[in-house]
Amino acid sequence: MSAEDAALVRRCLRGDEQATRALVERFQAEVYGLCLRVLNHRHDAEDVTQEVFLRIFRSLRRWDSSRPLKPWIMGITLNRCRTWLAQRVRRPELADYLQDVAQSRPEDDSAELLREIETALAELREEYRTVFVLFHQQGQPYEDIAATLERPVGTIKTWLHRARLEVLERLRKRGMVPPDWQTGMGAEHLPGAGAGSGSTRK
Amino acid sequence: MNCTDHQDWIQDYLDGAVPADTGSAAEHRAACAVCRELFAAAQRLLAGVRQLPCPVPPADLGCRIVRSVLADRRRTLVFRRVAVVGALAASLLLATWFALPYFRADVPNGNREVVSGDPKVPEPSLEESLQEGTAALMAVTRRTTGETVGQTRLLTALVPEMPVPDPQGLVALNTPSASLRELQESVSDGLEPVASSWRRAVDLFRRNIPPMTPPSE
Numbered sequence: 490m491s492a493e494d495a496a497l498v499r500r501c502l503r504g505d506e507q508a509t510r511a512l513v514e515r516f517q518a519e520v521y522g523l524c525l526r527v528l529n530h531r532h533d534a535e536d537v538t539q540e541v542f543l544r545i546f547r548s549l550r551r552w553d554s555s556r557p558l559k560p561w562i563m564g565i566t567l568n569r570c571r572t573w574l575a576q577r578v579r580r581p582e583l584a585d586y587l588q589d590v591a592q593s594r595p596e597d598d599s600a601e602l603l604r605e606i607e608t609a610l611a612e613l614r615e616e617y618r619t620v621f622v623l624f625h626q627q628g629q630p631y632e633d634i635a636a637t638l639e640r641p642v643g644t645i646k647t648w649l650h651r652a653r654l655e656v657l658e659r660l661r662k663r664g665m666v667p668p669d670w671q672t673g674m675g676a677e678h679l680p681g682a683g684a685g686s687g688s689t690r691k
Numbered sequence: 692m693n694c695t696d697h698q699d700w701i702q703d704y705l706d707g708a709v710p711a712d713t714g715s716a717a718e719h720r721a722a723c724a725v726c727r728e729l730f731a732a733a734q735r736l737l738a739g740v741r742q743l744p745c746p747v748p749p750a751d752l753g754c755r756i757v758r759s760v761l762a763d764r765r766r767t768l769v770f771r772r773v774a775v776v777g778a779l780a781a782s783l784l785l786a787t788w789f790a791l792p793y794f795r796a797d798v799p800n801g802n803r804e805v806v807s808g809d810p811k812v813p814e815p816s817l818e819e820s821l822q823e824g825t826a827a828l829m830a831v832t833r834r835t836t837g838e839t840v841g842q843t844r845l846l847t848a849l850v851p852e853m854p855v856p857d858p859q860g861l862v863a864l865n866t867p868s869a870s871l872r873e874l875q876e877s878v879s880d881g882l883e884p885v886a887s888s889w890r891r892a893v894d895l896f897r898r899n900i901p902p903m904t905p906p907s908e
Contacts, residue, residue: 547763
């Protein structure tokens with residue numbers, strides 16, 4: 490994969506338009522998906538996605554071909570998202586993700602479960618949410634996520650575990666999971682339990 | 692396995708690293724209701740996460756991105772070309788400005804003169820220049836003196852003859868000067884110098900003297 494990436498990048502640097510289109514088509518879904526999860530706003534996600542690719546092509550010469558391309562691209566995406574969040578003034582609207590999906594809605598309470606999971610994700614801290622999305626939605630391994638966020642693998646695992654626990658806690662409060670799993674668990678079953686209930690840090 | 696170990700096992704399960712019913716974990720869940728329900732919650736979360744819709748970008752987003760990238764690339768190329776041409780022009784101007792003095796030949800004492808168009812004419816040495824200057828000065832002095840004497844003679848011719856005074860009635864003149872040298876000095880003292888230095892005298896006479904033709908070879 491890295492040899493293919495390197496060949497594609499070389500063609501892009503030579504000005505090959507087809508290679509440019511191929512690179513955009515290959516990564517635009519993941520970049521857009523991450524932007525949407527982090528920014529929680531569809532139009533902002535589109536603008537930031539466009540800006541991300543502009544920056545990618547401007548700095549393509551600085552990519553180290555000995556390293557995988559995807560973490561480098563996702564790193565740029567996250568940086569742009571953070572900059573955008575810092576500059577944004579208006580309150581973010583929660584995007585209606587289910588409208589973006591071309592599939593039929595399940596008949597059971599899965600739709601409600603999905604909505605609750607998405608709401609729980611939106612309330613997570615930015616780094617917890619990012620790691621959760623990169624791992625569970627984009628299927629990236631710990632090493633790639635660590636390279637993207639420029640953090641140790643141990644930190645990434647800790648963030649992901651805490652994110653899961655916070656989501657589980659919210660689902661429990663909303664009645665989406667069996668209510669008794671926290672009964673008798675005490676503090677040892679919820680690291681940071683005092684701050685874990687409905688934290689809204691982003 | 693205790694509850695803490697089972698919690699760690701739950702994380703591995705959510706990572707997809709372990710199957711659902713691993714021996715010691717299953718045994719612990721059979722004995723611990725809390726961990727059994729935690730496992731159920733984790734299963735529900737995993738099922739929900741797997742059904743989470745992947746955000747689909749708008750259909751035209753890819754085209755918009757490619758268009759903006761290509762336009763940005765064209766702008767960058769134009770800017771680079773303008774910058775290179777500007778830098779080259781500035782370098783050329785600087786090089787010309789610094790090299791301009793070297794196109795003029797300098798004499799050792801700092802005077803400048805236009806380079807002779809005839810490379811075969813050797814430049815005169817310092818001694819030759821001094822000799823020429825001295826000869827030119829003497830020539831101009833003779834000419835000036837000659838003109839003065841000639842005009843004086845004309846004036847003298849117009850003056851009527853006067854009777855020669857009685858030598859005895861004349862007031863005794865001063866005794867003559869001690870030597871001819873003193874006479875010459877007294878005469879030269881009255882003359883105003885042509886120039887304050889031989890250099891200026893040379894320049895002055897060069898302007899008045901017709902150009903000398905080089906000796907034919």
